[in-house]
Amino acid sequence: MNLDTLNPAQREAVEKTEGPVLILAGAGSGKTRVLTTRIGHLIEDKGVQPANILAITFTNKAANEMRERVEETLESDASDMWISTFHSCCVRILRKDINRIGYNRSFVIYDSADQVTLVKDCLKELNLNDKVFEPKMIISTISGAKDKLYDPKQFKAMHMNDNRMSKIADVYALYQDRLKRNSALDFDDLIFKTVELLKSDKEVLDYYRNRFKYIMVDEYQDTSKAQYELIKILAREHQNICVVGDDDQSIYGWRGADIRNILEFEKDYDDVHVVKLEQNYRSTQIILDAANTVISNNIERKRKRLWSEKKDGELIKIQVAQDEIEESDFVADMIAKISREQNRSYKDFAVLYRANAQSRSVEDALNRSQIPYNIYGGTKFYERKEIKDLIAYLRVIQNPQDDISIKRIINVPRRGIGLRTIEKIEDRANLKQESIYSVLIDIETNSDISTKARNSISEFVDNVIGTLRTMREVYPVSKLIEKVIESIDYYGYIDELYKGNKEEAEERKDNVKEFISVAMEFEQISEEKDLETFLTGVALTSESSEEEEIDKVSLMTIHTSKGLEFPVVFIVGMEDGLFPIARAVRSMNDSEIEEERRLCYVGITRAKEILYLTLTQKRTLYGKTNPSIASRFMEELPKECIERLNSAEKELSYSKASYNVLDKYKQKYMNTINKTAVAKQVNATIKDKEKETNIDDIKPGARVHHPKFGVGTVVGMMGTDVTIAFEQQGIKKINKEYTTLDVL
């Protein structure tokens, strides 16, 4: 393997094959190249068997890319090598041996929508109000517990003296129970159960320890505790563990990623060899200087400084617009101008933003200028209703125990099986500790259900599902999908559903057809062609096919842009409260601001040559217009790297004063009211029946009267929330949008 084209640091990372290695790979430092070369080096120069290598990534895209590049560089066959995402690696392990920990090996995988349904069921069964215990919130709590490897028992034990959390622990326990009964695992279980299996079964553990003699993990900064543990168990004996990551690009903390995994790697393993990849092959030095300076404001990080051989470059351009419409027009105009003058194609441009809601005005402006664009994010292909319905059918065909899927399709298309009927069936299933499907089979013995409903159910179970199940053995997946569509007249159903909107109906039908072609493609390329494998693939993939390679401007959130690069990048909405997002600004905890700053770092380092940062003076968001404050990150940019295109001076200094005021309020009230309240300057008014009370009068210390809670003192303000200490009712949070307050 030729290593001469690597720089010294890269080469070191490749050649140090034994023992724990930490590669701190800055943005654009060629880490994929290092990883693929390292694999090639292991096989060709060190004589390691491909089957002894495990390379883990987070996304399918990264895994596919790595496999392709490894196959390109290698002479020998690489098909024995495991190059996969955490999740598909775990599925592979579990399909083989999960029966050893009491699960069915042909489990289905529940996505987040299925989780919501299941949690709602559990809440109902436990008589818990889903407003007090919001399903989304419960799921993220459960997910957090699983990420940290707490099972329901441990979780319950940890929260014994917290009534609310204790209830959530009960939901967790029931949820887990139901998953098992349905032969289903959620995404987090895939990791959790693999760890459980490896910890509890020495035989299985020995097999994989012996098999994976060299382990590599990409994007290590994004690993959760559970993933960390998984890797640690596998690598314990041989310690040939090589992790690659960039702590400065850790932007998924809210999803369970634990940045400490990378920060403390050196503590977790003995004699860690650390390599820093600091040479950047992507951006100009000016862009890197800006990124370096901004990120240096973070306390919790490994020191790194990116540099580039591209010494020249354009200054970073800052534009202050009147509002988001003007801002978007500016972006569109500049794209038109630059593409014309510098002869660049549209695919060279990206517009990045903090929140999806911002895409709207940019889209409008690009449409006005007739600039083609591609928007990334939004509803995923497999999450579309029409596709989820079909998947539910397939799942039931595969695994009739899947109650969630049964319930989804039992009345799709409408068969006159209403909620009441389903409820009765569910009760009976719970009573008999059976699946819904088995109750459905014996429906004739169930006298409290109307004859009409019973007939529909028999028709559904025998003719629809029954027939389709017999076809499972003979037909390939794509054909099976067609049979499903045929037997339920799905196209007719779609027409009916969107009868007011022809266009929509056609789009849905196109999606269905796309789904069939996904299945056909699967039959072409997959080794295993059975339904189970297909469903697994569908569950672990978010996009149906590769992104379009058409010449269009890219619009996406900064999160989605991670790992990508563009010659010209616009980051819009550089405003405090938007970026960094309000929640992080309000937070008592600096770690949230630090994560926003890392996000900013990710955004800046996407740009290869030209970077524009834009902000507004006032922004309309969610139907409300508010004056903007420049992002604090703007202030952190080195002056010599930036160029202000219009009169930004004033706005920028204004911003500084503003958020310093915010920070001061924060400090002050943190001390006085025990970390519960933060003050925030708001320029809105609270409407009263007769008069308008200026919100400026409602400030910490003010005496107010609330229609329900009586007289109290304002102790803090957070966004639209006003925290008030009432004389009779104690401290309460009031939403200023929906309450009328009188200032006394």
Added chain:
DNA sequence: TCGGCACAAATTTTT
């Protein structure tokens, strides 16, 4: 069972 209306909430999302 379904359509319509009022009300509430609205980061980010690799699998």
Added chain:
DNA sequence: TTTGTGCCGA
């Protein structure tokens, strides 16, 4: 502003 949800009357 947009989107989702819950409740009510037909």
